[in-house]
Amino acid sequence: MAHLRLAAALTLALSIFGSHADAGVVLDYSDTTFFDGSSTVRVKAKAALEAAVADINAVIDFNLGAITNDVVTGTSGSTTATIDFRYGYRNPTTNATVEVPNTTMPANEFRIFVGMRPLSGSTLGQGGPGSVGAGFGASGFFNPGEAQAAVTAAAAASEHRRGDGPVMATLSGTVFGSPNDSAYSIEFGPTIGNLWFDDDVDNLGGSDGDAALDSFWHFDHTTAVDAGKNDFYSVALHETLHALGVGGSETWDSLVTNGTDWTGAEAIAEIGSGIGLIDAGGAHITDGTMSFRLSDGMAQEVVMDPSIFTGTRKSLTTLDAAFLRDLNYTTQITAVPEPSSLLAMTLAGAGTGLLRRRKPSHRKTRC
Ligand SMILES: [Zn+2]
Numbered sequence: 001m002a003h004l005r006l007a008a009a010l011t012l013a014l015s016i017f018g019s020h021a022d023a024g025v026v027l028d029y030s031d032t033t034f035f036d037g038s039s040t041v042r043v044k045a046k047a048a049l050e051a052a053v054a055d056i057n058a059v060i061d062f063n064l065g066a067i068t069n070d071v072v073t074g075t076s077g078s079t080t081a082t083i084d085f086r087y088g089y090r091n092p093t094t095n096a097t098v099e100v101p102n103t104t105m106p107a108n109e110f111r112i113f114v115g116m117r118p119l120s121g122s123t124l125g126q127g128g129p130g131s132v133g134a135g136f137g138a139s140g141f142f143n144p145g146e147a148q149a150a151v152t153a154a155a156a157a158s159e160h161r162r163g164d165g166p167v168m169a170t171l172s173g174t175v176f177g178s179p180n181d182s183a184y185s186i187e188f189g190p191t192i193g194n195l196w197f198d199d200d201v202d203n204l205g206g207s208d209g210d211a212a213l214d215s216f217w218h219f220d221h222t223t224a225v226d227a228g229k230n231d232f233y234s235v236a237l238h239e240t241l242h243a244l245g246v247g248g249s250e251t252w253d254s255l256v257t258n259g260t261d262w263t264g265a266e267a268i269a270e271i272g273s274g275i276g277l278i279d280a281g282g283a284h285i286t287d288g289t290m291s292f293r294l295s296d297g298m299a300q301e302v303v304m305d306p307s308i309f310t311g312t313r314k315s316l317t318t319l320d321a322a323f324l325r326d327l328n329y330t331t332q333i334t335a336v337p338e339p340s341s342l343l344a345m346t347l348a349g350a351g352t353g354l355l356r357r358r359k360p361s362h363r364k365t366r367c
Helices: 002-017 040-059 144-156 210-216 232-243 250-255 265-271 318-326 340-352
Strands: 024-028 071-076 079-090 097-100 109-117 125-129 131-140 169-175 182-188 192-198 290-292 299-301 307-309 363-365
Touching (some): 024 040, 040 232, 071 144, 079 144, 125 232, 131 144, 131 169, 131 182, 144 182, 192 232, 232 307, 265 318, 290 318
Parallel strands (some): 024 109, 109 192
Antiparallel strands (some): 071 079, 125 192, 169 182, 290 299, 307 363
């Protein structure tokens, strides 16, 4: 059954787009200078981040429609309603709210604004989807029946649901006021997100220098993680999946019941039960949940539980992929990400993967 569905999805994608070979998550460095740096630390950090995104892009078969116009209109009789869409995100370096003035997006693209900034406590990184908004206007003769019909027609012209992936948010309400009150409800799919990593590793406030960062983070994704260090690649994987809606989207929320139970069929089929599968915070798989790496089938803690041991690396597991399918993404789990470096790492680490959990490793939490 899985193969049939995969084949159908591929056929559809090819017929519409011709090729989707380089689609997927795109990293946007507009708000950071860190990753432009030429120091060894920064070059390795950027390479690890991009490797994590490449591995996600190899697993998710994105089918996201293009957003071609920031403003849509609908007409009924002599009334024309307009909806002007707005996206926002957190500047990953300053945390300031940024409004994207005119959001269009190519088919299959999801854009993430990345950076480094001071985080307190044991948080290694944070990631999430951007915000959405819309402004409404109308022109014409304007009477109650026409206004509603025009708004409904404009909302129907929205390209922002995009197709696959979770509903990130739904905007709903009424506009224009009595007696022209017109209701609307518009769903938004995955379009933009933000993620950042901690650069205040001594927790004394402010951004630390490369030497301090290098003693805290293990930046090089092509070598095994040094004891006591936090793996940058693993955190990049985790935060990118948050940006795509894991733990922070309307669809995710709709699948969590009783606070910690998961009702998505794919994850339940993968692990047997959704009872207690969600962490108490509501945004992660329960801490310590084990699954199997897509890369080599070895047992490993899932990427999307809330924490990671120092000295260890995670790669995507079958349960992480099942959660993505529950969020309405299509996964290409037969096309395992096999960058030579990651494969070498996982093979080298295979014998000690379980033993590491018994070591008195220091744990770090993260969003
Ligand atoms: Zn998290």
